[in-house]
Amino acid sequence: MQTLLDDITAAMAKETERGKVADYIPELAHVDPQQFGIALATVDGQHYSAGSATTPFSIQSISKVFTLTIALGKLGDGLWANVGREPSGDPFNSIVQLEHEGGKPRNPFINAGAIAVVDAIMMGHAPKETLAEILSFVRYIADDERICFDAKVAASEMAHRDRNASLAHFMKAFGRLRHDVDKVLGTYFHQCAIAMSCEQLAHAGLFLASDGVNKPSGLRVVSPQRARRINSLMMMCGHYDASGEFAFRVGLPGKSGVGGGILAIAPGHGAIAVWSPGLDEQGNSLLGVKALEMFAQRTQWSVFGH
Amino acid sequence: MQTLLDDITAAMAKETERGKVADYIPELAHVDPQQFGIALATVDGQHYSAGSATTPFSIQSISKVFTLTIALGKLGDGLWANVGREPSGDPFNSIVQLEHEGGKPRNPFINAGAIAVVDAIMMGHAPKETLAEILSFVRYIADDERICFDAKVAASEMAHRDRNASLAHFMKAFGRLRHDVDKVLGTYFHQCAIAMSCEQLAHAGLFLASDGVNKPSGLRVVSPQRARRINSLMMMCGHYDASGEFAFRVGLPGKSGVGGGILAIAPGHGAIAVWSPGLDEQGNSLLGVKALEMFAQRTQWSVFGH
Amino acid sequence: MQTLLDDITAAMAKETERGKVADYIPELAHVDPQQFGIALATVDGQHYSAGSATTPFSIQSISKVFTLTIALGKLGDGLWANVGREPSGDPFNSIVQLEHEGGKPRNPFINAGAIAVVDAIMMGHAPKETLAEILSFVRYIADDERICFDAKVAASEMAHRDRNASLAHFMKAFGRLRHDVDKVLGTYFHQCAIAMSCEQLAHAGLFLASDGVNKPSGLRVVSPQRARRINSLMMMCGHYDASGEFAFRVGLPGKSGVGGGILAIAPGHGAIAVWSPGLDEQGNSLLGVKALEMFAQRTQWSVFGH
Amino acid sequence: MQTLLDDITAAMAKETERGKVADYIPELAHVDPQQFGIALATVDGQHYSAGSATTPFSIQSISKVFTLTIALGKLGDGLWANVGREPSGDPFNSIVQLEHEGGKPRNPFINAGAIAVVDAIMMGHAPKETLAEILSFVRYIADDERICFDAKVAASEMAHRDRNASLAHFMKAFGRLRHDVDKVLGTYFHQCAIAMSCEQLAHAGLFLASDGVNKPSGLRVVSPQRARRINSLMMMCGHYDASGEFAFRVGLPGKSGVGGGILAIAPGHGAIAVWSPGLDEQGNSLLGVKALEMFAQRTQWSVFGH
Incomplete structure (x- = not known):
C-alpha cells in the first residue's frame, strides 16, 4: 500500500496540467497548486500516506x-x-x-x-x-x-x-x-472552513468504510444501514454534475471540496483522502480524481466489481 | 437463498398497494398487476426463483x-x-x-x-x-x-x-x-419489446456480477473494467429520477423498465431479476423495488457496506 | 366621459367574483375587496372619476x-x-x-x-x-x-x-x-409602499399620454421619444405573464400592482387609473382589467385601431 | 411619403453591416443580401414603394x-x-x-x-x-x-x-x-414558402391598419375588434425574443420572417412592408428593422404617442 501511495504521488508530481485553484474567494486563491497529498486509513487499523498528507487545507464541501x-x-x-x-x-x-x-x-x-x-x-x-x-x-x-x-x-x-x-x-x-x-x-x-490534512480526513471518514464503526476505537458512530446510506448519497451526488463521471472512472463513493480535497470510501477496505488544489471545470480536484482513479485501478476496490 | 426468495414472494403477495400498470400503450395496460416473480443467478452457478419467474414480460428499458x-x-x-x-x-x-x-x-x-x-x-x-x-x-x-x-x-x-x-x-x-x-x-x-422471464433476465445479467464473464459458460462478454462501468451507469442512472432513491434503499446497480421488471446486480454475488407490473410514480415497479430492498437487507449485498 | 365612468363603476359593483386580495404581507391582506375606483385625466385637462377614486391605496409595482x-x-x-x-x-x-x-x-x-x-x-x-x-x-x-x-x-x-x-x-x-x-x-x-388614489395616479401618468408633457402645467417631464418608449415597455411587460392578455383585451399600455391598482395610458387621449383590491391568478386586479376592457371598448381608445 | 421611402432606401443602400442571410435551408441561403425594398399602402388608398419592392421573396413567418x-x-x-x-x-x-x-x-x-x-x-x-x-x-x-x-x-x-x-x-x-x-x-x-413582394405584402396587410376593412375595395375581412387583437399579438409576439426591442424602437405591431421581410401595421395610417435578406442575431431583418425605425421616427406613427 505504501508503495502504491508513493507511486501515485510520484505520478502526480509529473503532471503538468494541474487545473485551476478556486478563486471565488481570495483566501482560497492563495494556495500553491503544486501541492499533492494522499492518505489511506484501512478498516484493519493501518495508516498510510504520501506527499503533503499532513498539511491542513480547507475541506469545504x-x-x-x-x-x-x-x-x-x-x-x-x-x-x-x-x-x-x-x-x-x-x-x-x-x-x-x-x-x-x-x-x-x-x-x-x-x-x-x-x-x-x-x-x-x-x-x-x-x-x-x-x-x-x-x-x-x-x-x-x-x-x-x-x-x-x-x-x-x-x-x-x-x-x-x-x-x-x-x-x-x-x-x-x-x-x-x-x-x-x-x-x-x-x-x-x-x-x-474547517481545515484538515489528508491524514485527518482519511481517519475521519473511516467509519463509513467499516459499517459505521470508528476504527480502531471500535466505537459505533452510525448504524451499518446509515453508513451505507451516506455512502450511497456520496456516490450519487458527491461530485456535483460530475458525479456520474467519478462513479464511472473511480467507482467509489466520494465527496469533493473546492479546496481541492476528496474523501473516498472503499466499503470494507478503508477511507482515502487526496488533496491537490487545482480544480477541473466541474470544480473537483483535477489531480485528486486522477489519483483516485489510479488508486482504484491498482487496488481493484471499486464497488462495482473487482 | 431459496427460502429468502420464497419469503419475499410471500411478503409481496400480501401487499395491497401494487402501483399502476403502465397504460401509455394498450398492449402494456392489459397485464395483470397481481403477478410477481423473482429470480437469482449467482456467480457460482446457482439458480433460484420464486413466483411467476418463468412468465415472459416486456423488458422495456x-x-x-x-x-x-x-x-x-x-x-x-x-x-x-x-x-x-x-x-x-x-x-x-x-x-x-x-x-x-x-x-x-x-x-x-x-x-x-x-x-x-x-x-x-x-x-x-x-x-x-x-x-x-x-x-x-x-x-x-x-x-x-x-x-x-x-x-x-x-x-x-x-x-x-x-x-x-x-x-x-x-x-x-x-x-x-x-x-x-x-x-x-x-x-x-x-x-x-423483447419479452423475457425473470429467470432469463437474471441469467442474462450475470456477466455484470462476475467481472464481465458469462457464468457458468466462463465466456468473457466484456472486460472487468467495462462491467464495472456499466454497473456504475446503472447505479447512477438506472431508475430515472428515482435513481438516488434506489441507491439509498437497495444499494445495488439496477435498471428498471415500465413493463414492471428490474434487473439488479450484486457484484461478486449474482444478478437478481424481479417483476411486478404495477409502477410507482417514477415509473419503477412498486413491488419490485420493495422486494429488492428486502433482498438487500437480508443478504447484506449492498455495494455500500455489509 | 363621466357617464362612462359611472356606468363602469355600476357594472363593477354588480360583479360577485372579485378575485383574491394579496396576502403575502399582512398589511395588504387587510384591505376591503369591495372597493372600486376609477379616474381619468385627459390631455386637454379634464378630470373625471367615480367610485372610491380618492381613497389612497398601495401602488406597489x-x-x-x-x-x-x-x-x-x-x-x-x-x-x-x-x-x-x-x-x-x-x-x-x-x-x-x-x-x-x-x-x-x-x-x-x-x-x-x-x-x-x-x-x-x-x-x-x-x-x-x-x-x-x-x-x-x-x-x-x-x-x-x-x-x-x-x-x-x-x-x-x-x-x-x-x-x-x-x-x-x-x-x-x-x-x-x-x-x-x-x-x-x-x-x-x-x-x-407609496400610497396614492386613482385621481392622483391618473394625474401622475398623464405625461405618458401627452408625449412627455405634464398637463395642464405644460412642463416637459420626458422627451416624446422617451414617453413612447416607456409606454412600449408598459405594453410589453406591464402585467407580468398576463401582458399579452392585457394587450389583447384592453389594447393600451398599462402597469398593474398587487395592491389592486392599474395605470393605463391612452396616447393622445389621457391616463386612466383603476383600483380594486381583488387579484386574478396572475396577480392583476380582476375588476381593474375588466373595467379597463369596458372602458377601451366604449372609448375605442385601443392603440391597435379604433 | 414617396420622398421618405426614397430617403430610407438611400440610407439603407449606404449601410455596410447587412446581417446574415438565413442559411438553415439551402434555398434561402442563395438570396443576394444587397437587396432592399419597401412599400406602403395607406388607408386612404395610396401606394408608395422604393427599392426592390416588386421582387418576390419568401415571406416565411x-x-x-x-x-x-x-x-x-x-x-x-x-x-x-x-x-x-x-x-x-x-x-x-x-x-x-x-x-x-x-x-x-x-x-x-x-x-x-x-x-x-x-x-x-x-x-x-x-x-x-x-x-x-x-x-x-x-x-x-x-x-x-x-x-x-x-x-x-x-x-x-x-x-x-x-x-x-x-x-x-x-x-x-x-x-x-x-x-x-x-x-x-x-x-x-x-x-x-409563399413568395410575395413588398408591394403585395403591404396591400395584403392593409386590412389590419383599417379596422378590418380591405382597402380600397371596402370589403370587410375581419371585425374591428379582431383586427385590433391580431395587431396586439403582432406587437407582443411578432419578433420572437426581440419583440420588446421592436416595440421599443419602432412602436408598431409587426411580424418578421427569416426571408428578411417584415410587415408592420400603423393603425389608422397604413401597412408597411420592408425586405432585406440579412438577419440580425434574433432572426429579424437587420436593415428592415432599421428602415422601420427611421420610418416611424419620420412619420411619428408609433402607436405609443406622436
Missing part, C-alpha cells in the same frame, strides 16, 4: 458529509422532509430546481441542501453552539483535537456570500429554513 | 443495458461523443437538457440516450439486421434461444411514438443521429 | 413606471447595460432567466429589474435621499404634496423580503448591483 | 399572420384552447415552455403555435385543399392572383424539418394536434 451525519443523528428520516436525495442533474439546475420543487433542495450535497442541513442541526441554538458541536464531532471521528476552523476563510466566504445568500433566502421564502439567514450562512461558512 | 453493452463493444469510448454519463436530474429535464447541451443526451438510459445508442449500433445497417444482432446477443448471454420480440408491443409503441419521435427529431436536428428517425425508432421499439 | 422614468433621466440608455427590455415569458422564468442571462433581469418591471433600477438610481446615496427624490418626483407629476409612503406596508415587506432578497443577492453575485442588498431592498419596498 | 386570421375566422375564440397569446420569453423557451404547459404553445407566432394553427385550419381536409384555401385568402387580401408558393423552398424545409418535427410530435403527444404530423408540416412549410 467535504464537511457536508459530517454535517449530514450529525443531522441524521438528530432528526433521523425527518431530515428528508426538507432535503431530497436525488442527483441534481447539473449546476444550472440548482436554483431552477429549487423553484420547481418548492424550495426543497435536491440532495444534501449541493449548496442549498447543505445549507438546509445546517439549519436542521441548529435547532434553535446560536451559531457558536452549533459550530462547537460540529467541530467536536469532526475531532471525535478524526481522533484529533487540533482540527480547527480557518476564521479568515470563513470571513472571506461571508463577505462573498451573495450566491449562497440567494439560495438561502429562496428556501426561507418557501419556509424551508427556520433560522435567520445570516446566522445559518455564518455557520455554514465556518463548517466549510 | 432494461434492454438499454444490453444495447449499451453492444454499443461499447462496437464503438468503445467513441460512444461517449454523442451520449453523456451523468444522471439527468428529473424527467422534466429530458428535453430541456437536450436543448441546453446541443442535443447530446445526458446518459444512455434516458430515452433520448437509448435512442442515440441504437443509432450508434445500426452503423448503416437496416433495422432488421440490427434487431437480429440485438436478439442474438441477448439470447447468447441468457443462454436461451426462445427469447423473442413481442411484435404487438413494438407495433403499439410505434403507433404512439410521438414523445420519442420528438426526442429523436430533436437530436437529429443537432446532427446526433445518423439514420432515418423512423428506422431508428422502429429498431428502438422492438428492442424495448 | 405601478411605482416601477416612475422609478424607470427617473432612472432614464439619470442614466439615459446606460440603464440598459444592466436591465433588458423584453417580456419575461412567465413567472417561473424570473430566476431561471437571471441564471441564464448572467444576472441581468429581462425588463424593468419584473421584480429583479425594478430592484436593479432602484440600485441604478441610488448612485451612492443613502436610501433616505433616494426615497426623498422618488417621492418628490411622484408628488411633482401628480401635482400633489400629500402623497406619502405607507411605512407599515414597507416594514411588512421588509420583514417578508426573502424572495426579493434572493433575487437581489443573485444579481449582486453577478455584479449587477452596486449597493448593499438590504439598503436597495429597503428603498425598493418603500417605493412600492 | 409573416404568413403566420394570415393563417391566424383564417383560423380565427373558422374557430373564433375556440382557437385559444390549443394556442396561448403571451410572449414566449426567449427561443430557449420554445420546447421548455411546451413541456411546462402541456404541449400548448405560448402564442400563434412561435413555430409551435403556427403549426398548431395550421392543424386547426385543416379540419380534416388534405394538405392540398388547406393550401388552396390559404393561397386563395392571401391572393384575395393582396388583390393579386399571381401570388404562389415556392415549391423548392417548401421541399427544402421539409427535408430539414427535424426541429419543427420535434415540436409537432411533442404537441401531438399531448393531444394538441389532430392531423398526421407530416401532413401538418407539409402544409406549414408550403405556407411559409
